[in-house]
Amino acid sequence: MRTRLPRAEREQQMLRTARTLFAARGYGDVTMDEVAAAVGVTKPLLYNYYGNKERLFLACMKPAADALVKSVVSAVAAAPDPPAALRAGIHAFFAFLDADGEAWRVLHDETLPGGGEIAERIGEYRSRMEELVTAALQEHTESRAVEPLSVAIFGAAEALGRWWLRTGELSADRTAELLIRTIEPGLRMR
Template sequence: MRRVSTARPPRLPRAEREAQILDVAHALFAARGFGAVTMDEVAAEVGVTKPLLYTYFGNKERLFLACVARGGTKLQAAVTEAFTTAPDPGESLRSGMRAFLEFLDADRAAWQVLYDPTVPVGGEIELEMDRHREQLAALAAAAVQGVLPGHSAAEADAMAHALLGAAEGLGRWWLRNTEALTASEVADLLITTVEPGIARRART
């Protein structure tokens, strides 16, 4: 482990220093998980003192929450664009599922932070991660309701959560099997698996 720097770090504008810290912390959390990373390590990698790191983020939980917010905002933007720019509800659902999985390929570090299994159960971090999932589920539910106009909002919401769970599971599988299929192929697999069920439900 590198020793924490005791030298005075170069002066940087606050926003620039904050971005630098987030870049380093995000990479460490993605590689090793929340539970294994320490503030000493982050300070050493950035090249700042530990007190300065605490001045910016307060504690490890606040630093991780900032990383979750950063990754969640990027994922939300990618998926929102896919859901809202498609020409019809069916294509919206397909585009959204594809964007969700292709984001994993484009920014694996953000995905690994957003779906980190080492975070404390029931704490603020888990609540924030759940909030981002619920935002994605709401987008999917709107698309499902467009495909199933005669069905209830509760049914659309339940189906959206099922789709999101399937996409998350496939994402975790793909991270362990990146040589087997491309992210786009995994997205195609998800779409061809769920579309027949949605089509059958639309006829009832």
């Protein structure tokens, strides 16, 4: 006889399973049929909880984005000055990636749709991360260079994160230091 899980437990089970599948194979290659089968529920039950694949993905993505942003915000807030904040933020970014690569893969999935609510939410997450970089650059970078540098630094962190997850050649800390050593000389503009 099969035991019925309470709704909240079943919901968490569905999210954990979906997140693992999305992280491993990407949004584009995961189906609701697969998620339902992996959880051990019917597809109609999965749809009853989440409505569609997009909403299921968003339910997986939001806690991942919130956790990463919170981790970086905490590190940046504890720094004594903007240069230290930038370094602390980069270290926090890679420490998060090291601690929860699955969440990071969900956020940086290259198979995500280019439009719709998922694209909007990912855009909001990226904007929050770029704003943190912008705040750290503000005081020691020429004002017209702040925005493009923020985009470039965050893009470099994402690309290096993908490389790190694929190869694992360096520790997260050494990878963060590599990025910092690469960008810091170019930031001495003032």
